[in-house]
Amino acid sequence: MTRRLFLLLLGNRLALAGLLVLAVLAAVAVVGPWLAPYDPNAVDVPGRLAGPSWAHPFGTDNLGRDVLSRVLVGARVSLQVGFVAVGISLTAGLLIGLVAGFYSGAADALLMRTMDVLFAFPAILLAIAVLAILGPGITNAMIAIGIVYTPIFARIVRAATLVVSAQLYVRAARAVGAGDLRILLRHVLPNIAAPVIVQTSLSLAFAILAEAALSFLGLGVQRPDPAWGRMLAEGRDFVSQAPWMGIFPGLAIFATVLAFNVVGDGLRDALDPRQRSVIESRGQG
Amino acid sequence: MAGDPVLSVRDLTVRIGTRRGVARVVNGVSYDVHPGETLAIVGESGSGKSVGALAVLGLLDEAATATGQVLLDGVDLLAAGERQLRRIRGNEIAMVFQDPMTSLNPVKTIGSQLVEPIELHGVATGAAARDRAVELLEQVGLPDARDRLGDYPHRFSGGMRQRVMIAMALACEPKVLLADEATTALDVTTQAQILEVVAGLQRRLGLAVVWITHDLGVVAGIADRVAVMYAGRILEQAPVDELYAAPRHPYTMGLLAAVPRVGADRPRRLTTIPGQPPDPTALPPGCAFHPRCGYRHDPRAATEVPPLRTVGPDHRVACFYDVVGGTATGTDGGDG
Numbered sequence: 001m002t003r004r005l006f007l008l009l010l011g012n013r014l015a016l017a018g019l020l021v022l023a024v025l026a027a028v029a030v031v032g033p034w035l036a037p038y039d040p041n042a043v044d045v046p047g048r049l050a051g052p053s054w055a056h057p058f059g060t061d062n063l064g065r066d067v068l069s070r071v072l073v074g075a076r077v078s079l080q081v082g083f084v085a086v087g088i089s090l091t092a093g094l095l096i097g098l099v100a101g102f103y104s105g106a107a108d109a110l111l112m113r114t115m116d117v118l119f120a121f122p123a124i125l126l127a128i129a130v131l132a133i134l135g136p137g138i139t140n141a142m143i144a145i146g147i148v149y150t151p152i153f154a155r156i157v158r159a160a161t162l163v164v165s166a167q168l169y170v171r172a173a174r175a176v177g178a179g180d181l182r183i184l185l186r187h188v189l190p191n192i193a194a195p196v197i198v199q200t201s202l203s204l205a206f207a208i209l210a211e212a213a214l215s216f217l218g219l220g221v222q223r224p225d226p227a228w229g230r231m232l233a234e235g236r237d238f239v240s241q242a243p244w245m246g247i248f249p250g251l252a253i254f255a256t257v258l259a260f261n262v263v264g265d266g267l268r269d270a271l272d273p274r275q276r277s278v279i280e281s282r283g284q285g
Numbered sequence: 286m287a288g289d290p291v292l293s294v295r296d297l298t299v300r301i302g303t304r305r306g307v308a309r310v311v312n313g314v315s316y317d318v319h320p321g322e323t324l325a326i327v328g329e330s331g332s333g334k335s336v337g338a339l340a341v342l343g344l345l346d347e348a349a350t351a352t353g354q355v356l357l358d359g360v361d362l363l364a365a366g367e368r369q370l371r372r373i374r375g376n377e378i379a380m381v382f383q384d385p386m387t388s389l390n391p392v393k394t395i396g397s398q399l400v401e402p403i404e405l406h407g408v409a410t411g412a413a414a415r416d417r418a419v420e421l422l423e424q425v426g427l428p429d430a431r432d433r434l435g436d437y438p439h440r441f442s443g444g445m446r447q448r449v450m451i452a453m454a455l456a457c458e459p460k461v462l463l464a465d466e467a468t469t470a471l472d473v474t475t476q477a478q479i480l481e482v483v484a485g486l487q488r489r490l491g492l493a494v495v496w497i498t499h500d501l502g503v504v505a506g507i508a509d510r511v512a513v514m515y516a517g518r519i520l521e522q523a524p525v526d527e528l529y530a531a532p533r534h535p536y537t538m539g540l541l542a543a544v545p546r547v548g549a550d551r552p553r554r555l556t557t558i559p560g561q562p563p564d565p566t567a568l569p570p571g572c573a574f575h576p577r578c579g580y581r582h583d584p585r586a587a588t589e590v591p592p593l594r595t596v597g598p599d600h601r602v603a604c605f606y607d608v609v610g611g612t613a614t615g616t617d618g619g620d621g
Contacts, residue, residue: 168384168387169387169389169391171382172382172388174344175344175374175375175379175382176374176379176405176454176456177371177372177376178371178375178401179371182405186393186401187390190390193392271392272392273391273392273438273439274437
């Protein structure tokens, strides 16, 4: 089953490309520090704000640090923030949304009004508030971003669960003796997967950018450690003098986000049985 | 009929809270079904026949409350806990729904859905469960059963899906099958095949069937006994031949008169019953059919609910007067 899904994903060229990009990113996240030609934190004031050259393919920043090295080393932190933060909001949002949508009534009202309160705050303000309580740092930043994006998942999951729970096949499953947990896991969850997957791939991108904003405020990744979001934010001050400071980490974020979205779309199609038979028949023909 | 009934519904009442007030959807319905027997429950849309069936299995929405008794082999399902109900549903009593296009989960294969009740009730697991699934699909007349286990529902036609639903319902050899408009969405040929499949299984397994429908043609073909429902009440209950030959309730007569007949001597206008079924949040006092009744010979019908009284062997009717051959004669009513 999983193997078949993987093969189907491979049959989709765009998703395959996305998967390759993600594989490269994952490799960089693991071995980035060894690939980096320079120490990412080595300051070289005389050589600052130098444009791309053979010595520094991505140029140097305002302190003369090698941008390529910082992009390579920063991959780990940025991907980690993306995955952990989205993992937190996905898990919490799924639980809250499933319970609220499936049981409705008082549980629904309580959970969703709580989500509404969280949703009412501007995302960054809420993250700052959470970090004010937890204290700054990369781990807390991931938790804060996870909390901020939970209501989005909860709402999407609840809406989809409401629709699916009312379907006749849920009642039919109950009629053959299936209990709540079984219905939720085996019947509701697979049917709400599509919107959740799309939201996950989008949120990964947002989370990486949110980390940038928090680091910019000094609440996330601490100086001088490199992270894409932070580099992008610092590059903003030098955008006319040294655009490469922002362009390269920006490109890295762009590639990551695009890859996640493309893979997310491919996954969604591969999970839809109707699409699946189309893909399969295309494969045979 | 001799022997103890396998399913015995006593004074089943369902109330649904709505924005416009409490809807009295089922109002004191009682019936018995014996092993191997088919009881047809007929009625218009909104007569409470589907809600009544869902109540039997405890599948009503939260806004609905059911009272009365539903005895399955002596166990009251309305008083049973959710755990106990889960063991009984699909195992001792099963249900097939009206719309085969939406009663299968679109993202799961036919095989995994068929295997679900088999594994859930501990009949078999793993490969044995799949073998059982194949056997069931063959029983309901689905060709190439083994090859089709891995297919998704969208590759099946409505008739095939309904066969799968019946196979699922019968997976654990239940004692009672509730079929809620199970052939309504299908074309006549498929309908006839499905009816034949159920009849065959019934002969083999001694299954009791409650067939809920508004199609009097289906009723004539499969039922042993018929209960006619209107506004949540049973107005008349009789063996099928007797009901068709000698209906006693004005509503039953109206229904039968509204059935088009192929090959009648000369074409005639279809008879209809004037008016609409009553709103369940505002049922009229007395006989619910009274405002539409063409006879209305007894003033009590406007204020009192006529009780079911016996008018023949296994024939009961809820009407204050006897309507025979189109003329009504008063009776002293309620002799039970």
